[in-house]
Amino acid sequence: MELMEAIERYESEVRSYVRSFPTVFEKAQGSYLYDINGKAYLDFFAGASVLNYGHNHPELKKALIDYLAGDNITHSLDMASRARAEFLITFHEKILEPRGLSHRVQFPGPTGTNAVESALKVARKTKGREKIIAFTNAFHGMTLGSLSVTGNAFKRAGAGLPLTHSDPMPFDGYLGEGFNTIDYLERVLDDTGSGVDQPAAVITETIQAEGGVNIASAEWLRRLQALCRKHDMLLIVDDIQAGCGRTGKFFSFEEAGLDPDLITISKSLSGYGLPLALTLVKPEYDIWEPGEHNGTFRGHNPAFVTAKRAIDLFWSDESFSREVAAKGCYIREALEKLASKYPETLGKVRGRGMLQAVEFAHKELASTISAKAFTHGLIIETAGPVDAVLKFLPPLTIEQADLDKGLQIIDRCVIEAMDELGVGAPRAAGQ
Numbered sequence: 013m014e015l016m017e018a019i020e021r022y023e024s025e026v027r028s029y030v031r032s033f034p035t036v037f038e039k040a041q042g043s044y045l046y047d048i049n050g051k052a053y054l055d056f057f058a059g060a061s062v063l064n065y066g067h068n069h070p071e072l073k074k075a076l077i078d079y080l081a082g083d084n085i086t087h088s089l090d091m092a093s094r095a096r097a098e099f100l101i102t103f104h105e106k107i108l109e110p111r112g113l114s115h116r117v118q119f120p121g122p123t124g125t126n127a128v129e130s131a132l133k134v135a136r137k138t139k140g141r142e143k144i145i146a147f148t149n150a151f152h153g154m155t156l157g158s159l160s161v162t163g164n165a166f167k168r169a170g171a172g173l174p175l176t177h178s179d180p181m182p183f184d185g186y187l188g189e190g191f192n193t194i195d196y197l198e199r200v201l202d203d204t205g206s207g208v209d210q211p212a213a214v215i216t217e218t219i220q221a222e223g224g225v226n227i228a229s230a231e232w233l234r235r236l237q238a239l240c241r242k243h244d245m246l247l248i249v250d251d252i253q254a255g256c257g258r259t260g261k262f263f264s265f266e267e268a269g270l271d272p273d274l275i276t277i278s279k280s281l282s283g284y285g286l287p288l289a290l291t292l293v294k295p296e297y298d299i300w301e302p303g304e305h306n307g308t309f310r311g312h313n314p315a316f317v318t319a320k321r322a323i324d325l326f327w328s329d330e331s332f333s334r335e336v337a338a339k340g341c342y343i344r345e346a347l348e349k350l351a352s353k354y355p356e357t358l359g360k361v362r363g364r365g366m367l368q369a370v371e372f373a374h375k376e377l378a379s380t381i382s383a384k385a386f387t388h389g390l391i392i393e394t395a396g397p398v399d400a401v402l403k404f405l406p407p408l409t410i411e412q413a414d415l416d417k418g419l420q421i422i423d424r425c426v427i428e429a430m431d432e433l434g435v436g437a438p439r440a441a442g443q
């Protein structure tokens with residue numbers, strides 16, 4: 013049987029990315045994936061920012077192979093292991109301490125949604141209240157608690173039951189320019205007539221990556237934090253996609269100078285595509301009883317090994333951070349240039365660091381460009397409630413030549429897609 017046929021016949025209908033990128037991948041290295049026919053695909057998606065350091069980074073691979081070859085611990089529930097302890101030391105010394113963060117590290121389970129569930133539990137247990145404030149177009153994962161703070165109607169409907177105990181509020185920019193949505197939040201929290209019960213916490217992303225690359229300004233985030241303090245609510249920052257260096261700093265909230273009570277990270281944390289998630293909890297809110305939140309896979313030893321190595325390699329000094337910032341500016345300028353060529357079709361370019369995006373006026377354009385890019389050997393995904401946004405997430409380690417190559421493919425696909433859909437005739441040169 014053909015391999016793709018096996019997937020179509022045996023795997024559940026729920027499969028999704030395989031439909032957008034319909035080939036059978038076999039190998040990967042750096043910024044490239046290769047399918048079973050040997051065709052190369054430049055990766056501008058990086059596993060939704062799981063592969064910030066590229067595919068099969070040689071140094072991380074070596075650490076993993078050495079670890080496995082040495083018969084070191086693979087699974088130990090949450091019993092102590094050398095790999096676990098060494099990861100904690102490195103994470104503390106190179107990530108938390110230099111940023112003035114005193115958070116305890118909880119291993120909530122292997123995936124991002126486990127980290128979110130845990131954060132919600134901690135907030136509710138600490139404050140003894142049920143409500144959580146979440147934002148329009150937020151994405152926090154697929155389990156019930158995470159879904160209840162997620163915006164997308166299609167994903168929410170999958171729950172099959174009412175999603176309660178959360179209140180959606182407008183994210184930064186949701187009501188257009190000239191309307192500061194934090195004023196609205198402040199008003200409903202201050203006013204005892206608003207009908208909004210006092211929440212236990214607010215959960216937010218700093219950049220809503222799945223939700224369409226919507227950016228919260230530093231000022232908006234700081235005011236949100238101040239509101240949390242004023243109204244005795246915990247601030248949860250979900251840094252699962254925007255964290256681990258994607259925006260230039262290790263945490264995406266560093267630029268705004270936030271001090272979140274709870275932080276979730278996962279995706280690129282292991283650096284190698286191995287599942288690993290953390291809920292970072294301020295010591296005063298680490299109110300768990302031993303084993304109160306349990307789970308079989310709470311800290312995967314091989315993932316500790318690659319995570320530690322990735323931190324040693326990329327986060328021992330500022331050089332990587334600067335490199336990401338520079339590449340981010342480069343992508344940004346290229347996209348702005350493209351947008352200025354087709355002002356009727358391409359909207360404002362937005363993003364921070366190496367999480368950049370373009371919105372299209374014609375909602376089919378982004379998906380058409382993504383499909384065309386695939387045929388030209390480039391993997392790039394759409395985002396937002398109607399998939400009208402093209403999201404640029406190349407590995408942070410991408411070589412300059414590959415970045416240029418990918419951006420050129422996009423230029424070409426924009427023209428091809430506009431032709432196909434008969435939209436947005438390009439302006440004459442020099443106009």
Ligand SMILES: *Cc1c(COP(=O)(O)O)cnc(C)c1O
Pocket residue numbers: 123124125126128151152153154217221222250251252253254278279
């Ligand atoms: C991916 C993601 C999650 C969920 O992580 P999973 O590992 O898919 O459960 C939660 N929040 C954000 C911001 C994400 O990008």
